[in-house]
Amino acid sequence: MSLHNLDNLYRQTIMAYAQHPHNYKPMLETESYHIRKYNPNCGDIIDLAFNMNDDKVTNIHFYGDGCAISKASASMMTDLVSGKNRSQITQLVEQFSKMARGEDGDFKSLGEAQILSGVTKFPTRVKCATLAWHALDELLAIEK
Amino acid sequence: MSLHNLDNLYRQTIMAYAQHPHNYKPMLETESYHIRKYNPNCGDIIDLAFNMNDDKVTNIHFYGDGCAISKASASMMTDLVSGKNRSQITQLVEQFSKMARGEDGDFKSLGEAQILSGVTKFPTRVKCATLAWHALDELLAIEK
Amino acid sequence: MIYFDNAATSQKPQSVIDSLVDYYQNDNANVHRGIYELSERATNAYEQARDKVQNFIHAKKREEVLFTRGTTESLNWLASTYGAENIKQGDEILISYMEHHSNIVPWQQLAQRVGANLKYINLKADGTLDLTDAEEKMSDKTKIVSVTHASNVLGVVNPIKELAQMAHEHGAIMIADGAQSAPHMAIDVQDMDVDFFAFSGHKMLGPTGIGILYGRYEVLNKMSPAQFGGEMIELVDLQEATFQPLPWRFEAGTPNIAGAIGLGAAVDYLTNIGMPEVEAYEQSLVSYALPKIKKIPGVTVYGPQDSEHHSGVIAFNLDSVHAHDLATALDQEGIEVRAGHHCTQPLMRHLDIAATVRVSLYIYNTREEIDHFIDIIGKIKEYFNREFA
Amino acid sequence: MIYFDNAATSQKPQSVIDSLVDYYQNDNANVHRGIYELSERATNAYEQARDKVQNFIHAKKREEVLFTRGTTESLNWLASTYGAENIKQGDEILISYMEHHSNIVPWQQLAQRVGANLKYINLKADGTLDLTDAEEKMSDKTKIVSVTHASNVLGVVNPIKELAQMAHEHGAIMIADGAQSAPHMAIDVQDMDVDFFAFSGHKMLGPTGIGILYGRYEVLNKMSPAQFGGEMIELVDLQEATFQPLPWRFEAGTPNIAGAIGLGAAVDYLTNIGMPEVEAYEQSLVSYALPKIKKIPGVTVYGPQDSEHHSGVIAFNLDSVHAHDLATALDQEGIEVRAGHHCTQPLMRHLDIAATVRVSLYIYNTREEIDHFIDIIGKIKEYFNREFA
Numbered sequence A, B: 001m002s003l004h005n006l007d008n009l010y011r012q013t014i015m016a017y018a019q020h021p022h023n024y025k026p027m028l029e030t031e032s033y034h035i036r037k038y039n040p041n042c043g044d045i046i047d048l049a050f051n052m053n054d055d056k057v058t059n060i061h062f063y064g065d066g067c068a069i070s071k072a073s074a075s076m077m078t079d080l081v082s083g084k085n086r087s088q089i090t091q092l093v094e095q096f097s098k099m100a101r102g103e104d105g106d107f108k109s110l111g112e113a114q115i116l117s118g119v120t121k122f123p124t125r126v127k128c129a130t131l132a133w134h135a136l137d138e139l140l141a142i143e144k
Numbered sequence C, D: 001m002i003y004f005d006n007a008a009t010s011q012k013p014q015s016v017i018d019s020l021v022d023y024y025q026n027d028n029a030n031v032h033r034g035i036y037e038l039s040e041r042a043t044n045a046y047e048q049a050r051d052k053v054q055n056f057i058h059a060k061k062r063e064e065v066l067f068t069r070g071t072t073e074s075l076n077w078l079a080s081t082y083g084a085e086n087i088k089q090g091d092e093i094l095i096s097y098m099e100h101h102s103n104i105v106p107w108q109q110l111a112q113r114v115g116a117n118l119k120y121i122n123l124k125a126d127g128t129l130d131l132t133d134a135e136e137k138m139s140d141k142t143k144i145v146s147v148t149h150a151s152n153v154l155g156v157v158n159p160i161k162e163l164a165q166m167a168h169e170h171g172a173i174m175i176a177d178g179a180q181s182a183p184h185m186a187i188d189v190q191d192m193d194v195d196f197f198a199f200s201g202h203k204m205l206g207p208t209g210i211g212i213l214y215g216r217y218e219v220l221n222k223m224s225p226a227q228f229g230g231e232m233i234e235l236v237d238l239q240e241a242t243f244q245p246l247p248w249r250f251e252a253g254t255p256n257i258a259g260a261i262g263l264g265a266a267v268d269y270l271t272n273i274g275m276p277e278v279e280a281y282e283q284s285l286v287s288y289a290l291p292k293i294k295k296i297p298g299v300t301v302y303g304p305q306d307s308e309h310h311s312g313v314i315a316f317n318l319d320s321v322h323a324h325d326l327a328t329a330l331d332q333e334g335i336e337v338r339a340g341h342h343c344t345q346p347l348m349r350h351l352d353i354a355a356t357v358r359v360s361l362y363i364y365n366t367r368e369e370i371d372h373f374i375d376i377i378g379k380i381k382e383y384f385n386r387e388f389a
């Protein structure tokens, strides 16, 4: 059995998040920011929504069918950015993309999400990890 | 030198006809039967024309740019069918096609044109030998 | 490695690879143009491949067999030529909920362009085609019925012959997508009475970049070429051109000569085994695999539940492990399966799922591989179902 | 055997053949779909081939490089997508008298369909493009200028950069047919400032069934896909679909994966030699061959008469031996040349001939081969010029 290779990807923290995702709840349809993102490679869908209060992200939550990686990533992401402002978040998104591309750097600011760097060893799964972050990025690009 | 292989194709009679083709003259535009046939493989063009007198082919002649094989074949063909009637000619065309396909048979009725059977050893040149005969066949199919 | 992704593409026997090498090393020349012997050899090999395919699908004439890049191109050509010339506003095109995107989107585009309507035949609870619904949805407005012969997800083989009869009664033509059937069962286009039949070489032991569009002579011969130039041409004037007869009229430019020759070698390989034998062997694998997969706790298998009615394509989900996580874990164990929507998004929505795992079998798979697979699935379930908190 | 028919198709180096065998034996899987490692390897190899081609033609972005079946398909796609979307009644399409059928007939068809006019740039007495005539024939009605970069008959290389500048001044797009240039000289699509550039793998040491359509990003990105289905798709609803970004939007269905990989290997092979070196070597062969051919009594060489301005394609006729008879005789001696219209019927009429013999050289040809060829031509002339009566 070489399933222990999987431990690089499915770290304990990741699996815990996947099994008990944070901020995982259906859309209310009243959020001021809402997007549905689709991973055409695999069919996974994610809904992401939040409100903006004083340039700060509040009530962020996500929903949808996704694999452990995408659920864990969305969980950590929503935890991380909650209460932060646009420019802080934009920086975090950039950091995460960099990490997911396998580039070197200091990713401390990503907190727990650093653990997702294991995905770089599974190139076909990188999109699972970045899907929620791309959704967030697109939402932030909308000026309201 | 293996040019002597060529002797199978460029027999003395064939080359004589190619160098001095019979019934080789420009179209008069007054013939009752006239067709221009084109060999798309190579670009060769043949004009073939004749009159019908009492169900007999008269004044048959051809013209056009063609290789030795096609000129010799047209020469022999025009000699052969001149003065013959539709049904006789149709039979000759069939005989020639059969010979050119490499089938067995008694092709005496083709006279000198039997010598063109050497073309079956040069599959890429079969169309050169049959072009004039196809032209004749198409003209005969027209009921006037 | 255990390769269970044959519905995506198959592995290649040595004889197919050798046929490519042999062509490139010994017969390499362009076709239909040269008057030298090498070119004649290339042309013969290319045209012999057409004859082999003709026999393989029992087409009446060799002219009915056109070389394309694959199923997708074959279907696109039909939409852009036959479709564009025969479908008018208000006409209907009938497909099914189990179609591959390649048999959906070309028709959507055509329908949008001319104002036609695209309709879908329903599926029954077991995933098979609802023939009553097919009958109801056909009318004199129906001009094209295009349905997959074998599903690339549900393990269903559709009754094309019956559909063709219905279609013809309504004056429609019948197209079958044979991408998943031609590799796995004997095909008789005359018996099925289809007007067109499309399939890909790479899924039936052949090379990539080559596929077939079969067309019934009477229909095909009225169709305009899909592409222009090169050997499909007879005469070119400055403003117009005339074209060669079938089949060359549809093969513009230098074709995939090596691809066609390789496909011919694949046909030889399959014919040597015998297509009924291929089908029987795969059937024996399915009857072995399907009950074992169904016995896994928490598994849902899509399509027919009895192996007798199930082809070598088995799509399923585990309630506790997402399809992608399962596929990644299997990959770690050297077992290659597909996870995702399998280019059948309308079917996925119809089934109300986002993705499935798919095992698809072929002649070189074995019971031992299936045993190992079942064993590993169990271990993976354990791995993921630990409490990680 | 002496192979002098490289303008039709080239021979393949061992490294190209090996790359195909290696893919089929070790990396064989479908691309862009699998989430297992084998499929990732196939995808990487396929996409790396795109990068190699990008570098080879100096494209700005990898997204500008699309895989097609070959030049003919590339040009057809342009006519059926860019053409169909941008050419209206009364618009003009400008090509030249030296085009290959593949760069004529697609435009004829388009012009006929939409009521546009197809015009031809004249040639000068030496076979080169008449740029004054080009200038005169361009107007604000001109929407597309499509000219071959290198002729497959005349041995002429056209000043695409100048033509592109003229075309752009009139608001037209510039398309270059690179089928006969990409194999033989360094290509810089940015420097030439073309909007589209088309070429074939099989003429540049690569496999059959693969070619390239380069498109300038800004133009390409506005173009609709030519075919639909498979991996070019993002989302499919029942009645409509959205598509992937460039370059995948244009690659419907399973592509010719092995073909792309083989083309990548061919690019590597040529790049290792260096394209300036390839061009210089061929130039040295031409300066050796052309004077010798011209010295044969009764010979007419078409195109420029000085080897400095003549590419490795030499078309000629003997006054005493018809082109086909000459080609057959050469074949008997193991020398493979082409005889015929070379898919350029309008050019043949322009030159007022039916056919020519054509010698076309490539990197593996030698001076010794040319010597032998000249020698044999002499013998063939003798053979045919006996008096047979």
Ligand SMILES: Cc1ncc(COP(=O)(O)O)c(C=O)c1O
Pocket (backbone or CB within 6 Å): C230, C252, C253, C254, C255, D007, D008, D070, D071, D072, D073, D100, D102, D103, D148, D150, D151, D152, D177, D179, D180, D200, D343
């Ligand atoms: C100038 C030119 N354009 C286009 C083509 C067509 O190329 P292909 O047959 O590879 O599509 C050729 C080759 O025959 C050519 O020489």
Ligand SMILES: Cc1ncc(COP(=O)(O)O)c(C=O)c1O
Pocket (backbone or CB within 6 Å): C007, C008, C070, C071, C072, C073, C100, C102, C103, C148, C150, C151, C152, C177, C179, C180, C200, C343, D230, D252, D253, D254, D255
């Ligand atoms: C049912 C079906 N139709 C069409 C296709 C498309 O085949 P290709 O990608 O070879 O064009 C496939 C394979 O992916 C398929 O399974």
